[in-house]
Amino acid sequence: MNLLIDGVPTDRVAVTDRGLHYGDGLFETIAVIEGVPELWERHLHRLCLGCERLAIPMPDADLLRAEAERVCAGTRRAVLKLILTRGHGGRGYRPPQEARPTRILARYPWPDYPAAWWQEGVEVRVCRYRLSLNPILAGIKHLNRLDQVLARGEWSDPEISEGLLLDPLGHVIEGTMSNLFLVRTGRLITPDLTQAGITGVIRGLIMDTAATLGISCHSAPLTLTDLMDADELFLCNSIIGIWPVRLLESRVYKPVPGAITARLSEAIAAIRQS
């Protein structure tokens, strides 16, 4: 069984669900190792922030955990997608006063990325599509994802692992499915996400890990020029961990991985395996 909707094994959802009608909900994409959802507390924390922002009642954490373990039981490596919508609704945008959120837990196969993407780095492009600025929706992992769909539709070259998204002011925000860090003179900087973007769970882990390793790390508005001028560049998300970037458009980063990227990759891998 790889699907549970409100605790019931089924692959169908009510057509009245507000997740379908409005994208009125949230999700988490979680790595599963030996049947255990990784960094569960961090994922739940972000889900909780999203629920507060959208005024969706947060389900019982123990129930979610039990359902996640049920869906993931017996798998060695998998991806768990947890979707939480505001639940059923009639016609009309107005949120029901007493929402009964829908819990969807779906297990997917572990993606089959080439090992070279970790070892030798990835090739990255810049998307034409621009992210909108919206401080209310920024940070949370909500279900309104046409931005990412349209940006990801811009290329089909399998050699290009990721596309970077800028905001209308020319600030680099993130990749279509990843966050971004640069290293300059030994310091780590990641884009400010108060106006756009998703605050990734691994992004948070990297910021905390950098602190414990004594590596200076902060978030700030970054431009493409900042990326081009960086010594190292890497992408991260909950599934891939860290991918060093070897090529951004015509800019080559050498060596790959750079020293700081390598230290962080090692530290993050150790935390994930612990």
Place this chain on the structure above:
Amino acid sequence: MNLLIDGVPTDRVAVTDRGLHYGDGLFETIAVIEGVPELWERHLHRLCLGCERLAIPMPDADLLRAEAERVCAGTRRAVLKLILTRGHGGRGYRPPQEARPTRILARYPWPDYPAAWWQEGVEVRVCRYRLSLNPILAGIKHLNRLDQVLARGEWSDPEISEGLLLDPLGHVIEGTMSNLFLVRTGRLITPDLTQAGITGVIRGLIMDTAATLGISCHSAPLTLTDLMDADELFLCNSIIGIWPVRLLESRVYKPVPGAITARLSEAIAAIRQS
């Protein structure tokens, strides 16, 4: 039968649908009078524009029409919601190369608004929530509707019929579920929707009807001050037709309906009944 999904009577949709995962799709809300979907060609035209913008294959128009009639058969007055998603997908934002869109047709009861809202006008507020600017998504009726959900969640007073949404620059764009026109010295102006908002079917009909009635009408960036300084103000959508505004925050519009609003309401009602 009030529901058809891909031609099959059912109230469940596949949990893998990209409409649920990403809001990757479009919709139309259509008035049904004596079993017939009203202004069908205009709705289909906007759906088609949305399909082009999102690169979703447009289904056969005759098939959609036949399904709409099947769902609406025998009803005197109803609301037809037509949802078109990019269809099933695996995990990941990338649109499938050969998408097989999902067609959802759902019939809802006609809403029960007070008759006074047409005769004596409605009370309208200004939402705190701001719409983002996004020229790619502006105009089309896509499924990423958290903006409207969050804005509509701002008030519960049943005396307030609608809330107006501004963009970050202070331009008035639309209501949460309606478009907006003002009348000043006999001329009709509606907000420019090239950066945000939905180009409503009735909005289009009103612009065309104004032209045939010899009423000057154009779209332009409008501020709240423009609305406050207007002689008349009205809201419109496919279900309500035209609602005159009698109160916007503390600004009272008199008489209600104003002369131009009354002429247009009559003309639009005549077209809808023909």
